[in-house]
Amino acid sequence: MISRLESGEEDVHGQDWNSLDQQAQQAYLDERRLAYLSEQVVNWCPKLGTALANEEVIDGKSERGGYPVHRKPLRQWMFRITAFADRLLADLDTVDWPDSTRAMQTEWIGRSEGADLDFELSNGSQLRVFTTRPDTIHGATFMVVAPEHPIVEQVLKDSPDGCDANAVSTYVEQAASRADVERMADQGDKTGVSLGITASNPATGESIPVWVADYVLMGYGHGAIMAVPGHDERDAAFARTYGLSIQTVVASGSEVEECFTGDGTVINSSTPALSLDGLSSQEARTAVTEWAEQQAIGTRKIRYRLRDWLFSRQRYWGEPFPIVHDEHGGIWPISETHLPVELPPLADFAPEESDDPQPLLAKAKDWINTTAGEAGVDPTLLDPTTPVTRESNTMPGWAGSCWYYLRYCSPDFDSGLVDPQAEKYWLADGVDLYIGGAEHAVLHLLYARFWHKMLYDLGFVSSTEPFRKLFHQGLLTTWAYQRSDGSLVPIDEVEEHENDLYIETATGDEVTRIIAKMSKSLRNVINPETVIEEWGADTLRLYEMYMGPLEASKPWNPRDIVGVFRFLQRFWRLAVDEETGEIRAGDEADDGIERQLHRTIEKVGNDIPKLAFNTAIASLIEFTNLATSTGTLTRDQLDRIVRTIAPLAPHLAEEIWHRLGHQQSVAQAPWPDFDPSMLVDDMIELPVQVKGKVRSKISVAADADEATVQEIAMADERIASLLEGETVRKVIVVPGRIVNIITG
C-alpha cells in the first residue's frame, strides 16, 4: 500500500490503511508531517546552552556571539522544509529580488540531478551512492564512505581479511571527536583508511577498494560515493595521496588535463556490460541512468543540499510548543482553546553553559509535570487525568519573524492569524516592498518563504510568496584606525592632527585611517539619538538619505551632516521671515523659478519610487539655491515645494505647511502636479564636437530639425575656423543631445 501511495496511485482504500497497525500508521504519518520529532546530530553551542540550525552556524561558530559549536545527538523538533525545496527554488523566478540574494538561496537549496547507484560489496552487502556524474561510472576506481556510515560498523564487527580494524576504529573515533572547525581548517588534505573490502563496479565488473574518509559527509546523499579521480578534484587529491588508480573517461577536447571536471566526450568506457564511447557527457548520463534502472541497480534522483530545519531551542525566551508527552511516548497537541501556552515564571532564566544538552524549561518541574486536562489536551483524545509532561524546548526567534508581517495587516484581530479581508487588501500579492539587510538572505528570507507557502497551502494567505519586491539597504561603515602591523585601534584612542596625520595617543605612533564596519570593540558605533539632539530628526533623516544610494555600503562621516542642516536652514529662511516668523511670499512668480519648480516636482516624484533619495534631495537643494539667489517664492509656489519636500523632511514641511494656513497635515495633501511642457526650455544649448572633442556650444530651438542644427553648428565661428582646410566627411546630429563633425 505504501509503495502504491508513493507512486501517486490514488486507489488506496480505507481497509488497506486499517490493515496497518497503529505504530505503522503513526510511522507513515510522522514521515510526512511538516513538524516532527527526530533524533538529530545537532549543532550544540555550550556557551549559549542551546542547539542551533545549520544556517545559524558560520565557520563552526555560532552566528550570534561567535561561540564554538559541537555536534551532539539530541531529540529535536524539526520542520520538513525539504518538502518545499522545489517550490522554494522555482518560485525564486517569480519575485523581484536582488540577483545576489536569489543566487544565495538557490545555492543554499542546492538542487542537483543525478542517480542513486547500488554497488555489490565483497562482504555480501550493498552500498548505495548518489552521483551527479553517472557518465563517469567506468572511471570509478574506488569507493569512499563517511566515518559515520553503517557499513563501517559492520566491517569492524566482521573484520574481514585485509582490514586493519585498529586503524579503522582509530580513524573513525578521531573523525567523530574533531570539531567542525578543525575539519574545515585542513580542507584539501585528505585523510582516510582502507576498509579492506571491495565493491564491484557494475559497468566494468572490476573489484575496486572501499575506503573510509572524512571528506565524505554522512549528511549528504547516502554518506558514500563512487570516487572518480579522473574527473573530480577531491577524489583526485585522495587518489594521489594514497596511490589509487586514476582513469580518464571523459575527453576534455583540448589539452590533456590532469583532472577534467567538465563535460566532454566519453572515452575508454566500452565494456560488455555497458558501452558509452563517443557519447557526450549529457547523453551518457541518461544512458547510464536508464541502464541502471533496467538492471535494477539504480534510479534517477534529484537531491537538495537543503536540510530539514531544526526548530527547537533550549532557551527560556521563546514560544513554548503546544505539545505534551504521555508516559508511552505519545505526543498530544494542546487544543486551540487553551492557546497560547505561556512560559512559566522562573527565578533564574539565564542560559546555562553546559555540554549536557538540557532545555532550560526543564527547571520548571511543577509546570512540566501535569495532567492532560490541566494542560488543555482535548478530552476526546486523551483522558484528562492522564499524567503528561510538557514539551520543554522552545521555538527559535524565527517563529515570530516568519509571520509578523501578516499580523501587521490586522493587529487587533482576535479570532485568527490575520483578518482574511485585511490580508486580501494588503497582501494580495505579498508585501509590496520589503527592505532589510542582506545578512538575512538564507535565514529569515528563506524561513519566511517556507511559512508563507505552508500558510498558503492551508488557505490562510492568498499569495504564494511573502515579499514581492526585496531591497537590501547598504551597511553603514565608519572610520577606524589601523596600526602598521594591521591591528585596529579604537577611535577614542587616536588623535587627529593636521594634514591627515593620525596618532595613537598611548604610543605616539602614527596610524592609518581606514573604513571599517561599525563595531562595539572599535567604539565607532554612532547613536542616532545624539545626532538628533544636536541637529534634529529631519537632518538625521536627510543625511542618511543623502549619503548615497540606499543599497550601497557607505561611510558615516559626521563632517558632512552640516551640509544638509544648512540646506534645511536655507529652505526655512526661504519660506519664513526669521524676524517675524511670518511666511515670506512674493506676488510675482519668476518664470525661471517656476520652470525649476516643475522640474523639481517631476524629479522628486520619479526618484522616490526608485528609492533614489540622494538625487531627489540634490534636486531640492538645487531648487532652493536658485530660489534663494533669485528672489522670493509666491504663496502658491511655497505650497507646492513644501508638499514636495514633505516626504523627506516631514517636520520642517509640517511646520511651514501650518504657517501657510493649512489645518490638515501635509501628509494628507495631494502630491503637486507638474506641467510636462514646463520641463523643456524653448532654446537649448548643444555641444558641438569636431572629431569627438567638444569645441564649441551652440544655442538652438529645442524643436529644431537636424538640418537646421547642422547649419547653425557649421556656421559657428569657432567651428568654422577649425574646419578651414578640412574635408567634412560626416556630420552626426543627435537631436537635443550633440553634434559631431567628422573630418579627414
Add this chain to the structure above:
RNA sequence: GCCGAAGUGGCGGAAUUGGCAGACGCGACGGAUUCAAAAUCCGUUUCCCGUUAAGGGAGUGUGGGUUCGAGUCCCACCUUCGGUACCA
C-alpha cells in the same frame, strides 16, 4: 577556489537608450559682512601646460576591442567588499 556586487576629484557621490564626465554636498582657498568670532552671503576648486587670459593636453582600477562617439557595450586581468566552503 567558487558565486555575487563594486572600482569616477582631497572625501561622499551624480551622469536617461552609448551623446558636454564630475550634478549636489563636504572639505579647501579667496572675498563680503563683523571690533572680533560664529552664522550668513558671493566666487574658485579633476589634474597638467599656459604669468592672468585665450587656448591646449590628459583623465572614470589596468590592458586591449567595437563605435562618428564608451564611465556606460565586448574580451582579458587587477583590487576591494559581501556570501560560501570537501554537498559527490
